[in-house]
Amino acid sequence: MSTITWPTQLLAWFETQQRPMPWRQNPSPYHTWISEMMLQQTQVATVIDYFNRFIALFPDVTCLAKADQQSVLKAWEGLGYYSRARNLHRAAQILVSDYDGQLPSDYHELQVLPGIGPYIAAAISSIAFQQPVPVVDGNVLRVFTRFWFIETDIRKPVVRDQIFERLSPILHQVPPEDFNQAIMELGALCCRPVNPSCDICPIQGQCQAFEQDQVHRLPYKSKKEPVPHHTIGVGVIIKDGKVLIGKRKESQMLGGLWEFPGGKMKPNEEITQTIEREIREETALEVQVDGFLCQVKHAYTHFKITMHAYLCTMRSGTPTPISCDELQWVSLSELDQYPFPKANHTVLAHLKQID
Ligand code: SF4
Structure with missing residues (x-):
């Protein structure tokens, strides 16, 4: 027994x-x-x-x-x-x-x-x-x-x-x-990361960290590397009441989701230059960057972004999915049918306001 x-x-x-x-x-x-x-x-x-x-x-x-x-x-x-x-x-x-x-x-x-x-x-x-x-x-x-008083770094397998x-x-x-x-x-409910409710915990009687008054010290977690930050420029290209969206490659992070074309700003680049360059590289289109639409901050697990979205006009070229699986012209009312990453939702909300 x-x-x-x-x-x-x-x-x-x-x-x-x-x-x-x-x-x-x-x-x-x-x-x-x-x-x-x-x-x-x-x-x-x-x-x-x-x-x-x-x-x-x-x-x-x-x-x-x-x-x-x-x-x-x-x-x-x-x-x-x-x-x-x-x-x-x-x-x-x-x-x-x-x-x-x-x-x-x-x-x-x-x-x-x-x-x-x-x-x-x-x-x-x-x-x-x-x-x-x-x-x-x-x-x-x-x-x-805490219960078994294990002091090893909790990040270790x-x-x-x-x-x-x-x-x-x-x-x-x-x-x-x-x-x-x-x-x-x-x-x-009880053994929360901060301020655990040890007073109402059903296993408090055998908890070693509680017994030794060391709950606040555990678990031990080594410091994470600082999370990098990227500045992203995206262009909302509008033509005949439709906007151009691209489907991310299956193998990429957020694969299969749709987004507005754009990408990371390079050193010494203006954000409008980033948008023109990224759209050229991703879609083979030449665009004119018009007005600022919105700015979005978003945190992923391993990095953070600040995304600047601008309205754009197409100047020349034929949309070609160079670095995505597919490109589509979609009316604003149809955008809701497509899955977008969360950072793009603010852009969608601003677009609806100018509709
Ligand atoms: S007594 Fe406190 S530290 Fe120990 S298991 Fe319960 S809630 Fe967690």
């Missing part, structure tokens, strides 16, 4: 304190998969609406596999990290062709599918199939570096491996689906 008591306390706490979430009401493998893919890098509050809309559009693996990629990206628009949507779509097609439309339950087999790494595989196999596999996400890392190893035998003694969700919920 195990002497461990904290998992029991944790599970009792989870039973009464867990937040209602649509994917918890019907934890099918498909719902678990979609929700966990969305929850990577995105807050629960944001994910709920996206999840409900996505499931309404693509209620099962077969519907998702049959959908065209643009409609999947459109449903994902605004969530960011669009490779998640492209991978979901590709994985659904593989599931239909090779797995009879069913997600496998095995932790290792799941990781053969595009976009499914150790974390998502553990979540699906434990939550949807009750397999005893620990889920180790950012919340879980934070909880256990060895910390994840160590926590996975220590949790593995425990997962055989508890309902894996509840235990994994309980830890993640504890990290979100």
Whole structure:
């Protein structure tokens, strides 16, 4: 008989304190998969609406596999990290062709599918199939570096491996689906990054950082390199009431999404020169840069941008997709049908005002 008591306390706490979430009401493998893919890098509050809309559009693996990629990206628009949507779509097609439309339950087999790494595989196999596999996400890392007083840099993979190893035998003694969700919920509700609520924490009695009054010191995280900043110029070329948009190459970041042509400003360049040069290089068009439209600041994971958007007039040339997959002239009323990266949404909003 195990002497461990904290998992029991944790599970009792989870039973009464867990937040209602649509994917918890019907934890099918498909719902678990979609929700966990969305929850990577995105807050629960944001994910709920996206999840409900996505499931309404693509209620099962077969519907998702049959959908065209643009409609999947459109449903994902605004969530960011669009490779998640492209991978979901590709994985659904593989599931239909090779797995009879069913997600496998095995932790290792799941990781053969595009976009499914150790974390998502553990979540699906434990939550949807009750397999005893620990889920180790950012919340879980934070909880256990404090609970077990692990002082190693949390960015190092060895910390994840160590926590996975220590949790593995425990997962055989508890309902894996509840235990994994309980830890993640504890990290979100009690063991928060700053000002954790140790006073109401169900596992406080065995928490080593709490006992030693060292909670504020953990987890230890080494400093990140400073994030580079890029100045971007984009041109909104208007002709006969339509604007020119390009579809980013599949292999690029934000692949498959649409945008206005433009790119990074070079040293000693004016922003209007950047726009003229980038449009020439990307589309083979010569344009005249007219009026300023708007400025947008946006932060990606590894860099930040300030984007300057200008209205442009076409002077000569034939639109040619040199560095994108496709170019299209689209009326302002049709723009909503295309998936755009978030930074472009401000440009779209300004365009609607001048319509
Ligand atoms: S007692 Fe505090 S630091 Fe320890 S697990 Fe609970 S919330 Fe986290």
